[in-house]
Amino acid sequence: MPSTLTQAAIDDPALRAAYTHCRRTARREDPVEYSIMQLMPPVLRPACWAMWAAFNAADDAADTEAETHAARAARLKAWTDALESELPAGHSNDPIRSALIDTMRRWRLDLADLQLSFTTLDGDARGRRLQTWDQWSTWVGDLNLSWAAQTMTLLARAGVPVPLWLRRKDAYQRYLDGLYLTDTLTDLAHDLARDDLILPAEVLDQFPAAADHLQERHWSPAVQDLISHLTAQARRWLDQPGLTGALHPGPAEMLRTATRLFHARLDAVQAAGPALLSRPAVPTPLVRSRILAPARIRAAFAWRLAPLPAAPLTPNYAPALPAPRHHRSSHTPQPAPAHPSGARPPAIAAGRMPRHVAVIMDGNGRWATQRGLPRHEGHRIGADAATREVIYGAAEIGLSHLSLYAFSTENWKRDTQEITCLFENLSEQLRDDFVTSDSLGMRIRWAGRTDGLPEDLVEDLLQAEQATRHRTGLTLTLCVNYGGRAELTQAAAHLARAATTGALNPDHMTEADLARHLLWPDTPDVDLLWRTGGERRISNFLLWQAAYAEIHFTDTYWPDVDRRDLWQAITEYSTRQRRHGAAPTPAHDHPRPNMHRIQAMR
Numbered sequence: 150m151p152s153t154l155t156q157a158a159i160d161d162p163a164l165r166a167a168y169t170h171c172r173r174t175a176r177r178e179d180p181v182e183y184s185i186m187q188l189m190p191p192v193l194r195p196a197c198w199a200m201w202a203a204f205n206a207a208d209d210a211a212d213t214e215a216e217t218h219a220a221r222a223a224r225l226k227a228w229t230d231a232l233e234s235e236l237p238a239g240h241s242n243d244p245i246r247s248a249l250i251d252t253m254r255r256w257r258l259d260l261a262d263l264q265l266s267f268t269t270l271d272g273d274a275r276g277r278r279l280q281t282w283d284q285w286s287t288w289v290g291d292l293n294l295s296w297a298a299q300t301m302t303l304l305a306r307a308g309v310p311v312p313l314w315l316r317r318k319d320a321y322q323r324y325l326d327g328l329y330l331t332d333t334l335t336d337l338a339h340d341l342a343r344d345d346l347i348l349p350a351e352v353l354d355q356f357p358a359a360a361d362h363l364q365e366r367h368w369s370p371a372v373q374d375l376i377s378h379l380t381a382q383a384r385r386w387l388d389q390p391g392l393t394g395a396l397h398p399g400p401a402e403m404l405r406t407a408t409r410l411f412h413a414r415l416d417a418v419q420a421a422g423p424a425l426l427s428r429p430a431v432p433t434p435l436v437r438s439r440i441l442a443p444a445r446i447r448a449a450f451a452w453r454l455a456p457l458p459a460a461p462l463t464p465n466y467a468p469a470l471p472a473p474r475h476h477r478s479s480h481t482p483q484p485a486p487a488h489p490s491g492a493r494p495p496a497i498a499a500g501r502m503p504r505h506v507a508v509i510m511d512g513n514g515r516w517a518t519q520r521g522l523p524r525h526e527g528h529r530i531g532a533d534a535a536t537r538e539v540i541y542g543a544a545e546i547g548l549s550h551l552s553l554y555a556f557s558t559e560n561w562k563r564d565t566q567e568i569t570c571l572f573e574n575l576s577e578q579l580r581d582d583f584v585t586s587d588s589l590g591m592r593i594r595w596a597g598r599t600d601g602l603p604e605d606l607v608e609d610l611l612q613a614e615q616a617t618r619h620r621t622g623l624t625l626t627l628c629v630n631y632g633g634r635a636e637l638t639q640a641a642a643h644l645a646r647a648a649t650t651g652a653l654n655p656d657h658m659t660e661a662d663l664a665r666h667l668l669w670p671d672t673p674d675v676d677l678l679w680r681t682g683g684e685r686r687i688s689n690f691l692l693w694q695a696a697y698a699e700i701h702f703t704d705t706y707w708p709d710v711d712r713r714d715l716w717q718a719i720t721e722y723s724t725r726q727r728r729h730g731a732a733p734t735p736a737h738d739h740p741r742p743n744m745h746r747i748q749a750m751r
């Protein structure tokens with residue numbers, strides 16, 4: 150079996166040494182979290198080690214006992230500044246930053262997100278007084294979960310979104326509270342030594358004298374009662390039913406294993422007795438391996454069952470690095486990340502490039518059924534990657550308008566689970582930072598009806614529109630709960646109203662009058678309408694706008710599509726003669742398709 154580094158395509162000897170350093174640091178400093186990282190597929194593990202070691206290094210910089218808060222903050226800033234300045238060159242002399250930079254480039258992590266996570270480490274605990282568990286939860290939520298959050302970003306980059314925050318917000322927050330309370334109990338001795346044990350007054354008041362006895366390291370009945378109470382509380386919070394439901398089986402297994410390991414930590418806390426006041430309580434290696442051995446087998450099986458859809462970029466690939474936060478508002482769009490094969494967009498003659506391509510993304514269900522998976526898995530596993538691919542392809546070839554049919558007014562006939570899954574995917578995609586970051590300069594619009602859609606999704610769509618409205622790159626119109634007839638009916642209603650008030654004379658009405666009442670009147674007509682998945686129909690899509698569209702049908706199911714299919718569609722389009730009702734022009738005006746190029750593209 151090749152080593153993990155080899156499986157992750159990390160070949161450069163200096164980088165291998167850097168990642169190995171991170172791995173050793175994580176394994177030594179936190180064997181439990183390290184063992185959870187090892188449940189990732191091999192290709193993602195080195196990235197997890199690098200991120201863990203980076204957070205640990207930044208945390209150490211911020212967490213040196215002897216110094217003042219200002220001195221610690223300055224050390225943390227020096228560390229993150231060094232990272233920022235080394236990032237463009239792509240390497241660092243510091244092994245942890247060197248591995249982190251490589252990870253960021255391979256998985257397109259955003260510097261701004263990482264910086265945000267690092268700065269939360271700066272929170273100073275000393276002298277803080279919190280009254281309620283709610284205040285405590287807000288404080289720890291900001292402070293302590295950056296590594297877990299970045300791990301989820303990494304999974305999303307690899308095509309496996311883990312939208313716990315979105316799907317089960319309250320349960321997830323409580324679960325995180327459970328993790329952090331367990332950490333607090335495990336490391337009680339450490340926090341007491343640094344004088345930064347933080348518990349809310351709400352609980353300390355229930356156990357009079359316990360706080361003073363803790364300060365004095367006195368294992369009194371009050372302290373024992375407090376510890377039992379907190380241990381029971383942490384267990385309740387860790388046991389959140391349904392947290393892993395509908396998640397990809399890999400992350401679901403990781404989450405379940407983390408829960409078991411944290412319960413084992415709490416067992417160790419209960420077994421420690423007075424020793425808890427002088428050293429951390431850790432489960433024995435035997436206890437750990439009883440949990441981990443079967444978990445490794447289940448995780449490996451889960452990842453084999455549903456492999457990662459997206460591969461890391463090749464090590465030589467130099468992505469467009471995110472602009473540092475303070476430059477963001479004024480920055481110019483970056484090129485989309487290249488296709489892993491290195492394929493480049495074809496050159497399309499000026500005047501032959503479509504202005505607006507509209508896509509009926511069909512075939513997810515059949516793609517899944519063919520693989521023995523439920524239909525919603527087709528929407529989730531493959532389709533996210535295909536959508537991203539086509540958007541990158543559109544940006545790369547310089548298309549100005551792309552419309553994607555994501556959910557039709559007729560799709561309500563499907564079963565609730567499938568519909569819910571489609572909406573959740575959409576919300577995730579809208580929060581994915583290839584959408585939220587302005588690296589592509591993409592402007593997002595929504596076309597469709599509000600009724601029936603979950604409020605969260607409507608909010609996400611409107612928020613995306615709002616946040617991107619000044620951008621000048623590709624205009625991406627997401628057609629969600631969209632129907633061509635519904636759009637025309639709505640336009641007709643506007644016109645009828647205008648006629649009844651006398652603002653419009655029906656005898657003088659023009660096509661332009663109706664077009665003004667479409668959802669996005671400034672969007673050009675559809676030049677090219679492309680449907681994947683083998684059906685030859687337009688299923689109520691952009692009926693007005695596609696009146697003269699060139700139609701392109703392909704048999705590939707949507708999850709198997711990539712940007713080269715879009716380029717092929719555009720190449721073919723560029724050879725068509727569009728007449729709009731006129732008589733044919735001489736043959737030299739419509740060249741034959743360059744079949745050699747089209748075949749070479751696939």
Ligand code: IPE
Nearest residue numbers: 510511512513514515555556
């Ligand atoms: C397209 O895939 C996605 C939506 C309609 C939302 P389908 O789900 O229609 O997939 P097939 O056509 O059943 O294969």
Ligand code: IPE
Nearest residue numbers: 509510511554555556557688
């Ligand atoms: C069209 O696909 C709608 C979307 C792609 C969102 P459908 O799969 O719903 O179309 P029909 O039912 O086969 O016509």
Ligand code: MG
Nearest residue numbers: 511512513682
């Ligand atoms: Mg379909």
